[in-house]
Amino acid sequence: MSDGFTEIGRALPRKEDRRLVTGRGRYLDDLASPGALHVSFVRSPHAHARILEIDSAEAAEMPGVVGVFTGRDLDHMTTRLRLAPPIEGLQPTELTTLPINKVRFHGDPVACVVATDRYLAEDAAECVTVEYEQLRAVTSIAEAFAPDAALVDDSLSSNLVSHQTLSVGDPAARRAEAHRVVEARFALHRHTHVPLETRGCLADWDDGRAHLNMHIGNQVPHPLRSQLASRLGLSESQVTVMSPDVGGAFGQKIALYREELTVAALSRHLCRPVRWREDRMENLMSAAHAREYECRTRTSVSETGRILGLELEIDEDFGGYCFYPANYMARVIALIMTGPYRIQDYAYEVRVALTNKCGAGPMRAPMAITSWVMEGTIDAIARDLELDPVEVRRVNALGPEDLPYKMPTGEILEDVTPRETLEMAVAAIDVAAFRERQTQARSEGRYLGLGLCTVIESTTYGSEFYKSAGIPGSGHESAWVRIEPSGVVNASVGLMGTGQGYESPLSQAVAEGLGVRSEDVTVHMGNTDIAPYGMGSRGGRGATAGGGTLYLCALKARERVLAIAASMLDLNDAGGLRMRAGQIERMIGDDWQKVGLALTDVARRAYLDPLVLPEGIPPGLDFSQSYDPPAMTYSNSTHACEVEVDLQTGAISIDRYLVAEDSGTILNPIVVSGQQQGAIAMGLSGALLEQVVYDSSGQNLSATLADYLVASPNELPEFEILHHHTPNRRTPAGIKGMAEGGVMGAIGVIANAVSDALAPRGVTIKRLPLTPQSIRALLREAAPSSMKRTQS
Incomplete structure (x- = not known):
């Protein structure tokens, strides 16, 4: 349980599971x-x-x-x-x-x-x-930008529907003075959500x-x-x-x-x-589809691998229609690209193309490619300079002495621990021991690889972020808490759960703020006539925006409850009172003691005997609260993954997978663990198997689950999760949020691990997915140069 809390941090079963796992849920078709x-x-x-x-x-x-x-x-x-x-x-x-x-x-x-x-x-x-x-169909980014390209949207001047650039510092000067300029390419394929x-x-x-x-x-x-x-x-x-x-749902x-x-x-x-x-x-x-990007980085580095300047190009395939502003997702990638590293000279160019494919939208971690691009760039620096990838990370990583850190795009990183999670993961995976096993395995003709990926996960997306990014929208959330005359506690928030398990952790946020048991709180969501106007569930904002708002609203309710309780006890004020598990307690000496008064007694007086309420306190116990969180909150993690690649079949086996993570204050560890496991599984599934495929005429060749493959437990390893939680000092209860970082880390770490495994064969992963067919094709392409190196 989190320090200082009685309800927040309890490992409570998900409330909705009773109906869902027994077949008593009510879905649309019911x-x-x-x-x-x-x-x-x-x-x-x-x-x-x-x-x-x-x-x-x-x-x-x-x-x-x-x-x-x-x-x-x-x-x-x-x-x-x-x-x-x-x-x-x-x-x-x-x-x-x-x-x-x-x-x-x-x-x-x-x-x-x-x-x-x-x-x-x-x-x-x-x-x-x-x-x-x-x-004529336009089926790729290159075709969309060709001078003679057919127009996807006849009302536009070109298929370049969005184009933004930014340059901070002097990347060109850093390039001129650099010991080496390292270039790298990354292509993430088209996915869909498959709810x-x-x-x-x-x-x-x-x-x-x-x-x-x-x-x-x-x-x-x-x-x-x-x-x-x-x-x-x-x-x-x-x-x-x-x-x-x-x-x-996953954004769909x-x-x-x-x-x-x-x-x-x-x-x-x-x-x-x-x-x-x-x-x-x-x-x-x-x-809706998602995630089709082509990225290029050009990094100016010192002899030790210190990043002096970073230049990024992103091209996104947005499909045939815009259901969101076309800059929406790629711009976020560019804004947070520098992630856990000390980089100040930075430039990006973001181009978004319309093509004759299904329109794109957010999918769990719409910025999913970010960590692979940044961490793949780190590995490219290590390869080019023949340095240890861990040391290159250490040279560039943000530490406690750097925080709060203003990223070159203006984003503020605070209360994050990227260096600490890196060291936790490196120690837990035992890199030195792995390198010994890797060397031995290569002498036996087996190819093992180790991947690392440190993630800075953007979570809350407050209104200030939307405004500064030029994206229309609000990041606030609203809630109400109502204590009924019987003492029953009802609450509501503008979120809507789609399987995350909101009902228990949100009840815990209310219970913590009010001073009752989580089991005695009911949270109502999903009906616009009942719930207050809120911005809903997206972008990992459920805990910070939703839970935080409910917590603040419950604190407001507790203040009035204790004020009424003080009057019932003939006290001048509520300074020495608190409520625990629905019972009023008073500090007497050095100990809290029950006074024989419960929330039910207070509620009955508030509703049914309002004439004896203290002056200035209205009848009833009905409260509302709106809250606009910081522009952005960030969680962080470091993923480590050991793989073995079979050169004959192209098959990848994941021998070990661990993540050291910092998710701030945890509302409910069972739900958080499930979210992390699900996010990692989704990332690995997308990196290894899933792919929307169009042919050259624009025909979708992957419109059945026999063609669009999704990972089952047979393809996924056990996940080891190491915790290093640091509360955010600017949010209610220190909540940061999490749910998408697992996707980001999984994509990056598996690609880096396979690149490490196949390095002796001259293969670097530049494009996903990592299907057996794609691995075999890469090995065939690299075979001549690999043989030359072996002979020399």
């Missing part, structure tokens, strides 16, 4: 809606084509079909999404609810069928005939009240409500968003997607409840 209509979408077989004609006559005559609707129909029912924040180098974009003139990726929804059941709707959708004029529960929604328009009830699994219910109301021409008081239990369930808006518009148009659930192929093909 919600009955008698008479609901079902929607099926007609999707484009082409990546890039003009829509010449849509013939829906046959489908419209089929039994059970209520109607067939196209982009032109929906354009009359909804407004268009225009993204035009005032950011230098960002082209404004606008899109209709469904395409009207042309499709931009394989799987683009061009029409939809509404029928009395899902099967009839899907059968009818296959009978809608669309005539296309096929266009267990695909996207879906149930819209129910009440024509009498002119009110829309929208049931949808979503991470940000209030921002979604705002978007939905705006796109439908309604006020926010006319829309209620309700999120039931959600079977995973943030945006208001075109399909969901279509369903809501059709419910209003038809005055009937309308529902939609995508199948797995639709999810893999059309929901």
Whole structure:
């Protein structure tokens, strides 16, 4: 348990698990809606084509079909999404609810069928005939930036939808004076989120009240409500968003997607409840993709490997549509790239391309490539200068004497411990002993590798960060705590859980602030009529923004409870009182003693006998709180990984994996451990197996789980977790947040470990995923130069 806390830090089982593991959860498909209509979408077989004609006559005559609707129909029912924040180098974009003139990726929804059941709707959708004029598809960043490239968005001047640069200090001068300039390249492939529960929604328009009830699994219910109301021409008081239990999201369930808006518009148009659930192929093909980057670094270094200057180029493939401002994710990577190292001379160039692929969005750790690029650059320096990679890290790492540290982009690092976690990981993995085993194994024809990756994980994203980064949005959170007349404690916050296990740790934050048991607190989320307006779950902000706000609100509640208790005890003030486990205690001598008064007694007086309350205290115990956290909080960790690569098959086995981590104050160690394990597993799965593949014509070749592979426990090792928690001094209870650093570290550490293993064969990992086929291809390419070195 964390020092000084009684509820925060308890290893409590997740409250929601009782219903979830016994099959009593209520997901979208468990919600009955008698008479609901079902929607099926007609999707484009082409990546890039003009829509010449849509013939829906046959489908419209089929039994059970209520109607067939196209982009032109929906354009009359909804407004268009225009993204035009005032950011230098960002082209404004606008899109209709469904395409009207042309499709931009394989799987683009061009029409939809509404029928009395899902099967009839899907059968009818296959009978809608669309005539296309096929266009040349843009399927890579290089093609997008080619002088003769076809325009993905005809309203733009080019496929370069976003372009930003920054130079701090004098990187060119550092390059001129450097002992060596080291260049490195990194390419992260396209992923998708693969939540267990695909996207879906149930819209129910009440024509009498002119009110829309929208049931949808979503991470940000209030921002979604705002978007939905705006796109439908309604006020926010006319829309209620309700999120039931959600079977995973990982960033995929943030945006208001075109399909969901279509369903809501059709419910209003038809005055009937309308529902939609995508199948797995639709999810893999059309929901949202992420992470397709190409990065290049040029590092000016001294003889000891000290980094004098760093220059970074990032190109991102954003797909065919912008559901977020196109600078959104790549800009964050550039802002935090220098991470755990002392670097002041820094320049970056960020370019974002539109291509004929599914649109991109955030995925758990949208800045996932950051640590691989920085740590891979460190390893490149060590290789080029023939230095120990651990020593190069030590030479450059931030230590306690450097903090708080202002990164060249203006980001402030404080209360982080990158040097300490590095040393913990190095000691635990025993680098010297590993090198001896590695040398012995190589003499036997076996190839072992060791990877290290130190992570600085951005978590909270306060409003100040969004403003300084030129990204529209707010980072505040809101909460309420209400003590009922019986003493029961209810609370709510604007987050929405999608499997993280929020209910226990958020209850612990309330319980700690108020002075009750966590078991006696109920947290309500996911209903915009109940929860206060908050910014939802994204970016690892749940603990700091959500838990922190609830903690502050509970402190406010405790202050009034103790004031009332003091009056009930005929005391002048509450200075010598506290509440523990719902019981009022008083300091008598050097000891806290119960006084025979409980929260239930205080609550009863507050609600049912308000005339005897102290002067200035209103009836009831109902409290609200808003909190805008620091611009950014950071957690940190160092990952270490031992691998063996089979040269004959290209197979990679992970022999050991450990992480030394600093996540600040831990609300619930069970939940934090689960989040770390899940994040590492997701990172390794993406680095080793997962890949969205398009061919040269823009056809998605990976739209089934037979083609898009996800790691199972058979492919993943045990994870050793070492703790080194340092509270953040500027957040409530010292909370930092965590949940995405495991992805960042896993991607970087596995790539570095495989590079280390294959160094004698002349192979350096520059592109992921690390499939057996890709490893064999790299070995074949490197074979001639490797043989020359062996002969010499």
